[in-house]
Amino acid sequence: MSKKYKGFLWIFIFLVIIGVSIFYLLRQYDNQQANNTKLIQNNETKANKGVSDKPKIIEKKEREFTGVNIKYNDKSVPVLMYHSIAYEEGNELRIPKENFREQMKYLKDNNYTTLTLDELYSFFISNKPIPEKSVVITFDDGYKDNYENAYPTLKEFGFNATIFVITGAIDNEKDYLTLNQLKEMEQNGVDIESHTVAHEQLDKISYEKQLDTLTRSKKYLEEVLGKEIRYIAYPFGKYNTDTVKASKYAGYNMSFTTQGGWSNKTQDIFTLNRVYISANYGLSEFKRRLTNPNYNTN
Structure with a gap:
């Protein structure tokens, strides 16, 4: 080679x-x-599958109401205030589930429309019309019997409702709602909103402490439910000028007291009335409070 x-x-x-x-x-x-x-x-x-700490929440759209039997915001709306749906002798805050169903059936049989808080807010602020026979259903505190006894009836009749929850009690106290229960209801017609962290009597604490509990409860619910929290009910219905100021600063749009009466736009949007429903009332008193805007002055 x-x-x-x-x-x-x-x-x-x-x-x-x-x-x-x-x-x-x-x-x-x-x-x-x-x-x-x-x-x-x-x-x-x-x-894309939503693998995150926040659940996927179905966006709730406000309805458009038209026709002859509608009203505008020169009129009032009854906002019903419940607490516990259960039986306990001598406790007027606990309404037996049979009584609650009877009241809800009355609403259904008489063609009432159950508004969401977004719809009520738009009625007051933007004058969006609503049916003449409109009502708002609310619960305070967030008891587990709201899920066990009220929720099935609300689903049966296809009603909207709102539960104002004490966030510190979620998954921590046995008589209160769990996070999983809140998530399920939130996606099925029951709006979850704030009732502070620890049910503090707001008019007895400083502005800084008020702002803290209003802000922390709002932030917690927004993180776990994946939605904006816009509404709050004041514990015990108590408030002062600092409470209103803190509610605005924390980013709420509308707040509720326990002052008896129908809600209307002449009231401050941060101190709205509600209609107290007690276990001591029969169906006739329920009807009177539901149909008479001036029931508490008679």
Whole structure:
């Protein structure tokens, strides 16, 4: 074999080695890119499926009401105030579930529309019309019997309602609602809103403490429910000028007291009245409070 031929052979072998090395490196690069692409796709899939700390909440749309039997915000609306739906002798805050169902059936049989708080807010602020026979159903505190006894009846009749919850009691106190129960109801017609962190009597504490409990309860519910918290009911119905100031600063749109009477736009949007419903009342008193805006002056 001539020296010239040997030289070409070594050059050929060298080029083959270089080619194989380049091919190997390109394969490694392609495999790495494929793995990276797969990882990105998996992360995007998780994100699209809502794999996060926040649950997927169905957006609730306000209804448009038209026709002859509607009213505008020169009129009042009864906002019913419940607490516990259960039986306890001598406790007027606990309404037996049979009585509660009887009241809800009356609303259904008499063609009442149960408004969401968003719809009530738009009625007051934007003068969006609502049915003449409109009512708002609210519960204070967040007792577990709201889920066990009230929720099935609300679903049966297709009613909207709102529960103002004490956030410090969630998953911490046995007689109060769990987070899973709140999430389920939130997606099925029951709006969850704030009732402070620890049911503090707001007019007895400083502005700073009021702002803290109003802000922390709002932030917690927003994080766990994945929605904006816009409304609050004051514990014991108590408030002062600092409470109104703190509610506005914390970012609430509307607040409720326990002052008896129908709600209307002449009241401060941060100190609205409600209609107290007691276990001591029969159906006739329920009807009177529901149909007479001036029931508490008679």
